[in-house]
Amino acid sequence: MTTFQVDFQPIGRRGPCRPDESFLEFARELGIDLISLCGGHGLCARCRVQIVEGHVSDPTGADEEHLTERELAEGYRLACGCFPRGDCTVGVPPESLSTAMRSQIESRETEVALAPLVAAVELALPRPSLEHPAADADSLLAALRGRPGPRVDAVDVDVLRRLSPDLRTWDWSCAAIVRGREVISVAPPGSRPVGLAVDLGTTGVAGYLLDLASGEVVASKGTMNPQIAYGEDIVSRITYARNSPEQRERLREVAIAGLNQLAAELCAEAGLSATDVAEAVVVGNTAMHHLLIGLPTEQLALSPFVPAVSDALAIKARDAGLRLAPGAYLCLLPNIAGFIGGDHVAMLLATAGDWRGRHAIALDIGTNTEISLITPDGAVRSLSCASGPAFEGYHIKDGTRATAGAIERVQVTDESVRFQTIGAAEPSGICGSGILDAIGQLHLAGVLSSNGRIQLGSHPRVREADGTREFVLVTEEERGGRKAISVTQEDVREILLAKAAIQTGIGVLLAESALAAEELDVIVIAGAFGSYIDVENAIAIGLFPPLPLDRFRQVGNAAGLGAKLALASSVVRDEARELLDRVDYLELARYPGFSRLYGENCRLAAVEPAR
């Protein structure tokens, strides 16, 4: 049978597709995990793709039902009902991809502008003799001074401790790893320095190993923050640390041990050793930052909630207990405030292309949600709001983290409900994006009143037991007799409180900048949760202002990307410090009328998202 070459972008997978094979089927064949809640029946409208080039089958009834005129004109189709009629290039929007799939895309964004602080210099040193009995370190520095560039005049003491035997082993040839004016490592000739970029989240940790000469990511890995054993969230860890210096030290130790292990594993994957890591850039919220390097955190938790330090730090990795190259540095991006850390700065750095010169909101949703409003003059107003852990699946009856089996997408139809689980596994609970979808859909379906009350009789899946109302996503029967998975009235309340906090934060920033929501050119949504939410449903519950969807950018783990950028470029680190100078921190609790606004926002908006 004839086949056509179909090319999925920006993922970059292609192959021959039969004319009777839908793009949904063919994408899956190529390992592209498009979202489909209805099983390819044109009902859920989640498998949307955009035909960029080439001919395809005519729009179906489902296309016409779920897509606007303009979207159809722009080439959007539902992949489940669309077939090739020639070679095609098919664009896949991130929102049509499953969680796991999106992460792969993110790692494509790491082609970074290179201006690393660390470089390797190949040297052949003169062998000392009785005529010229130069000290080994002197020979090294003299050879470096013979080259262009800034004067190198120091050798780290841990380098000195192994320099003499190493030079003799390598017969006086070596690669000097230089950072600024200092030699931070001396490696065998031909060695290339690598750097470690880490996004140290309260829960998850993402690590990337970069070749600092090419900017290439040579290994990456996600892991858990081992501090979780001492408290799930920031506040419980600060409380734990406050109990005694030993406990604070324990939190430091486990975090550092985690990073040492991460570094070792990444290096092993790349065929390297941790001593090849010449520099580490770690970004995290202010509490993670402080706990990682053993700074006190008591003052973070008490008004006026100040960090021990906000400026960017570059300390010897060994002073933090990291076992990297002998004289390697650990660099930490600046903290904006007690509850706005270097991870937010990293996110801003990574998304500068999205917001520069515009009116923009950039936010990272979590237990604490950090929000910045940027104006075209480059001024930044930032605040943090206590949005609580509901969006992370906590304090939700059937809530779960975003792991296999978690319901991540929900669609409520008149009679029933559709959902997709992570990894297409048997449903085990609801994660943040699923619960947000559910609330949004229930609101749009009229199941929830404007004050968030579940209306009895509004839908076949609404029920009341023991005085608790709930909407059942998966019944006991559907689960083969196990407990039903449902959204309870209490769950709705938790989500409304969380969304109210964020909504209020955005509102306060807009008010402070005397801007109307419509004046925002772009809303950058960063972070794991933010990447996976359905923006329409988020607008439906009032989390975001009702702006056209094309003004929203779901950028994934932008903090990790920011860490990679900062690792690869001193220019980016300078930008981080400049950014800090431009930031005006706003303490939400001090904002007049905060409570009134927050109270108002605990309701559901009666708005239809604009297109």
Place this chain on the structure above:
Amino acid sequence: MTTFQVDFQPIGRRGPCRPDESFLEFARELGIDLISLCGGHGLCARCRVQIVEGHVSDPTGADEEHLTERELAEGYRLACGCFPRGDCTVGVPPESLSTAMRSQIESRETEVALAPLVAAVELALPRPSLEHPAADADSLLAALRGRPGPRVDAVDVDVLRRLSPDLRTWDWSCAAIVRGREVISVAPPGSRPVGLAVDLGTTGVAGYLLDLASGEVVASKGTMNPQIAYGEDIVSRITYARNSPEQRERLREVAIAGLNQLAAELCAEAGLSATDVAEAVVVGNTAMHHLLIGLPTEQLALSPFVPAVSDALAIKARDAGLRLAPGAYLCLLPNIAGFIGGDHVAMLLATAGDWRGRHAIALDIGTNTEISLITPDGAVRSLSCASGPAFEGYHIKDGTRATAGAIERVQVTDESVRFQTIGAAEPSGICGSGILDAIGQLHLAGVLSSNGRIQLGSHPRVREADGTREFVLVTEEERGGRKAISVTQEDVREILLAKAAIQTGIGVLLAESALAAEELDVIVIAGAFGSYIDVENAIAIGLFPPLPLDRFRQVGNAAGLGAKLALASSVVRDEARELLDRVDYLELARYPGFSRLYGENCRLAAVEPAR
């Protein structure tokens, strides 16, 4: 009875002296330990003093016998036969003082030009508020920037680790201890930084605690280098270190533990804690330097004998294991070569007033003797010669270290011998200065031939037993039946080898600079042994060229003084680096004709010291 006010200088002790009380007796009454081998009978001529002002009794026959016309004219007298005839000021030359007494004088020389790298800045910081939630370190730096002087822009990470609770305890007042652009400690308001200067010898360690604001020495202490347990001399320690990394690490650990204890004891004496020590300057030979901070020493012991590093180092004290102020630095003066270390540089710095603008030799006699020849243009030629341990009392039959009971002064008369022991204790052996005296005196008395052979029958105390000739200093009878203390033929040989090494070193430096010995304006003799030797006797055996005695300066522990100077002044440290640039290191073993010269110098010179 009438008394006269007698003032001993430069010691600065004074009191009323009776006209029938000799200056020797009165000095002892005041606790001044003048040397006297003959018990005050005008025989040994060691208790020489200079009448600077006032009237005294007429010169005695002993004065006329032992002093030159010129010396008499200049007011020199033997203290044992000199009595006041009015109020007097009496100068005491260092060579007339006992060992212990001289050390006290040395500590008077420490009034140093102050330009410390470390200073305390008193600050009252603004209390953070919700309106101004500045990070603690930011407040600190902002307050420092409000003051004149170079921009301070970094806070050591160990300072950050305690800053927040400390500031709150001290109600936002503090003394910031600043070094260059960095805050290295934050102390309670009113704190003054102190510094630690250490002369880390192979055997002895001298420590001084300086108030860095005043330059005053607030405590000082001598102790032993605990590495002695792993080898008496440098070479045996390098051998020990070479056996395994663990053994090298052990040497490092014990040395650091010793310094930590020294710091703690000095601080306790001054009512301070080791965390008040904001900076340490340590000087030592290259091997001690390397072993202290864990640098490899193998290459020091193998041709071409190069140091791992020669440049001055300033490393974080914690990186060496020193427990001082949180961000304190350990500074090490530069090494000139594998066997000429920072202690020699320190000595040169401390004695610059003696040699600047002159033709000078400056040397520090030990197992290795470092010698520098300085010309009026500031050029320095340095070499090291293996003089062996004989001058330190090793490899000598009855040799001992310079401790109580050691014979430190010897005078050979026609019929007998006189001597003085350290602390006037029962004689237990001979220390370096005693053996040198003995050889010199035996040579002058004709007991030794020019090739160093003890002549039978030349003196009642010469005897031969079991084929070994010896000169008996203390007989069995004089010791109450215990073994006699004597100088053997073998001892003479050892000393001649040692003096030949040094004599050759001086000769080579003179030849390289095309100078005759008479052109030397000054010979600076530093170090414990050098301070206590009798220069006339040293000249007698040929150790030093036969120059007038007033060209010799015995400067005591000049390395320790140099360490204090460097601690107190960044200018001195700059001088150290400049000195290093001006030094031309000369490898003695490579000098043509070295062996011939050395062979010739193994004889005794037939010279009478010039006056």
